[in-house]
Amino acid sequence: MNAAAPPPPSVAEAHDRARRRGFVASSDSVVGPLLAVLAGAVPDGGRVLEIGTGCGAGAAWLAHGVAGRDVQIISVEQDADLARESSAAVPDAVEVLAADIGEALPGLGSFDLVFADAEGGKWTGFAQTRDAVRPGGVLVLDDMDVSRYTSDEHRRTVARVLDDIRQDQRFLVAELAAGSGIVLATRLRSTEAV
Numbered sequence: 364m365n366a367a368a369p370p371p372p373s374v375a376e377a378h379d380r381a382r383r384r385g386f387v388a389s390s391d392s393v394v395g396p397l398l399a400v401l402a403g404a405v406p407d408g409g410r411v412l413e414i415g416t417g418c419g420a421g422a423a424w425l426a427h428g429v430a431g432r433d434v435q436i437i438s439v440e441q442d443a444d445l446a447r448e449s450s451a452a453v454p455d456a457v458e459v460l461a462a463d464i465g466e467a468l469p470g471l472g473s474f475d476l477v478f479a480d481a482e483g484g485k486w487t488g489f490a491q492t493r494d495a496v497r498p499g500g501v502l503v504l505d506d507m508d509v510s511r512y513t514s515d516e517h518r519r520t521v522a523r524v525l526d527d528i529r530q531d532q533r534f535l536v537a538e539l540a541a542g543s544g545i546v547l548a549t550r551l552r553s554t555e556a557v
């Protein structure tokens with residue numbers, strides 16, 4: 364599958380559910396294939412976390428990338444109704460938890476891939492999210508283009524999160540001017556300079 368190909372049916376179904384529900388915050392066609400590519404690199408026995416299930420577009424891309432291998436995918440959604448609907452609809456590889464990530468994350472352990480795509484765990488509680496990435500693991504942040512935000516408060520929040528990840532010496536960071544602004548960060552296996 365490449366970015367020019369049509370999305371897998373599970374992704375198209377997630378976008379259909381979002382349209383029916385009037386949900387406008389689904390992952391776009393830039394970050395989605397990237398999630399699949401990164402999920403494909405998670406080792407067998409590994410773990411993936413999505414923060415913010417929404418209507419399941421990101422979850423469907425993650426499951427597509429894992430492609431039936433032994434990789435656990437957990438997606439956390441604080442809206443109980445949305446969590447119930449998405450849980451029933453996303454690929455079986457994804458376990459949807461109805462919870463606030465701030466409360467759930469301390470009990471979830473660590474992950475090889477974390478897609479932080481909700482207010483909780485990104486705009487708030489970001490330190491906890493960074494801690495949940497295993498050494499060698501990758502963190503994906505979407506909607507990081509500061510210029511997209513009209514309110515000063517939002518711009519300050521995004522700038523603070525960017526600053527936090529840039530300053531965190533445990534991570535190697537790439538800022539991509541793609542889609543709505545994507546940040547990729549790998550948690551180093553060793554923090555010794557080479």
Ligand SMILES: C[S@@+](CC[C@H](N)C(=O)[O-])C[C@H]1O[C@@H](n2cnc3c(N)ncnc32)[C@H](O)[C@@H]1O
Pocket residue numbers: 388389390413414415416417418419420421422439440441442445462463464465480481482483484
């Ligand atoms: C941008 S949407 C997620 C889109 C989805 N990841 C995708 O790829 O299509 C953000 C979602 O995060 C949920 N959310 C917001 N704060 C949360 C929190 N503290 N814990 C869990 N979910 C949260 C919202 O209810 C919303 O459904």
